[in-house]
Amino acid sequence: MPTISIKGGKTIQLTVRTLFSSEIHKIEKYHNLWKPKLYNRINLVEIVEKSIISIALIDENDNDKIYAVAIFNYKPNRFPYSNKLLEQVGNDAEPKFTQLNSIWLNYYVSDPVCTKSPIAELLKALFTINYDVEYCVMDVLQERILTKSEIEQDDELNVIYKNFQPIHEMDTIEKESNTNQLTKHHFVFLVAVRNDFIPRLRIRSARVEDNDDLVPIFNKQTNILRKTYGEYFLAELIEAQDNTMKCIVAEVNGRAIAFMSISTEVSYDTVRDCCLFNTFYKNKEDVKQRKNNDANFDNFTDNVKNCVRKLDDANITEKDNTIHNNENNSIENHDNSNNDDIDIINNFDDVISNKENNETNIEIEKD
Template identity: 30%
Template sequence: MWRPLCSANDGTKGSSSSSGRCEPVTAHSTVPPQSDGVPITPSNTLWISFLVYHSTTACSVLASMVEATFASAFELQNLALFNRFGSPTESPVLLPKLFDTFTPLVSQSPVLPKEIHALKVHFCSRNDCIKPLKIRQAEVEDYDDLVKVFDVATELRPADYGEFFLAELIGGQDDRNKCLAAEAHGFAVGLASFTTDIDINLLNNCFELESYDFLVDREYMNKIRTTMTFMQHRGSHMFFPSGGMPSSKRQLQSR
C-alpha cells in the first residue's frame, strides 16, 4: 500500500502527523536532499505503509514494483519506508533486499530522544530506479537503434513508407523539420519528429479544433470572430429591422 505524506484532498499542504492529521508545512517539513537528490517533501513523496508478499517471489518483483510506481506518477520523486523492527532477526525476508534499494535517512537534528535512534526511515529516489533520459537532436547513426524500437512499438511498415523512411526522416532535417532522440545507456530508445510544414485546412477537416482557435494565430482569430459577429448583427437588422420574424413572404419581398 502506497500512502502519501499528505492527502491531496486536504485543503492545505502539509505532512502527516502521528495522529494521522495533516499538519501545516513548516521549515522542518522539508527534508534536505540525500546524496544530491531532490528534497523530500509532502507533495513529492509516498510512504509504503505495508507490503503483502510471498517470500519466494518478493525479491524478484520488488524492483519492477518500485519502477512501475515511479513510472505511473511523474510528480513522484521519493518513496519512504518506516522500519518497525528493532533488530535484523525480526525483519522479514524481504527487508534486506528492500534496503538495497531504500537507503536510511540521515537525521538533521543533533539532539534527539534515545527512542528515536531505534527508529529508521528508509527512502528511495526516482533517479535510483529510473535513470533520466538524455534528449538530443537525432542523428543518422541512431537509425540502427531506432528501427528496432519502431518495429516493436509502432505499426509503421517498410512496405508503406519505404525501407529507409526513418533514415530519410532523420537525415532530411532542416529549419522546418527537426527530430529529437531520447538516449539511455548510450543507445537511442525514442524519437520525436517536429515540423512547421502542416496543412491547417486538412487538420480542421479531420478534427474538431475550435477550442484551439482552428490552429491559427489567436490575434488573427479574434479579428475573424469580430468580423463574423459584425456581419451577423448587420444581417439581422438588414432582414429583420423590427427585431422579429417577418409576418409573411410578402413582407420579405417588400424589404
C-alpha cells in the first residue's frame, strides 16, 4: 500500500481509486499552485470526462482527502489531431511507440503539503492497472531549452524530470487567439517506462538455492508450513520435482520473489472439501456424469440418424414399388385397349355378315 510523507514528519497511508468529475473542486486549489506552462488553457471537467483513466491518491482514513491526481488519455491535449506524433516522439525507442502500448499524461497535481511528489505512486498504479501500457508520455511547454541546473531550481519541472526522461523536442508556431500574432513555442516530450516502476519478471524453474529468498516470504504469511514440515520444507519440495510435479519462481534482479508448485496428481476429495465450485463440475463424479451424459447423447444422435436412414430407405422402396405398379397398370390398360379393338372388329364383321344374309333372302323372295 502506498504511503506519503507530509510536512511535520507524519506518514499517511494512501489508497488508489478513480477520480470523479464531481470531485474536481477539491483539486482546483492545487491547480492554481502549478505554473500555467505545464497545463495552460485546460478545462478540468472536460479532460476528466474524456480521459481514459483518472487516478487519485486519497487518505485511507478519509475518502474525501485527495493528495494527488493524474489524468491519462490516448492523445495529448495540445496535439489532439497529430496521428503520427507518437512515431516522431519515440522514433528510436524499442519497442516502438504505438497507440496500443503508449498513454499520455495530460494532467498532474499534488497537495503542496507532500514533502515528496507522489507522481511515482500514480505511475506505478497506472502500469499496474493497464498491463498493456509500456510508455507514459507527456509534453511540457518551455520558452527555451533549459539546463539541468535551471530544471532543478524549478520545483514543478524538477518533479517531472525525476520520473520522466526527455526523448524529443519540437518547435511549433501557433496563432494567438487574442492578437492573431504567430508565436513560436518550444515543447519537450518526456517518457516514463514501465520497467522503471514495475520490474519485469523472469519466470524460470525453481532451484534449491532459492530457498533462502523464498522462506521469508512464506514465514511472513504463516508459520504452519514450517511447523508442519520443518525448516527446509521448501527446499525439500523443490528437490522432489519429477514428471508429475514442477516448481517455478518469478525472479527480479537475480532474486526469487514468488513461488508456485504445480502437480498433475489432483485429489478431488480434497478439492471438493476445501473449495466451492457451485457453478462448475465440483468433483470427479460430476465429470463422470458429464461423460455419461455425452455418451448417452451420442447414442441418441446415432439412433436418430439410423431412424432417419431407415425412413429414407423405406421411402425409396415405396417409390420404386409405386413406379413398378404404374408400369404394370399401363401394360394392363394397353392390353384392354387391344381387346376392345378386337371386339369392335368382330362386331363389324357380324354386321357385314347379317347384311349379306338379308340381301340373299330378299332375292329369294323375288324369285
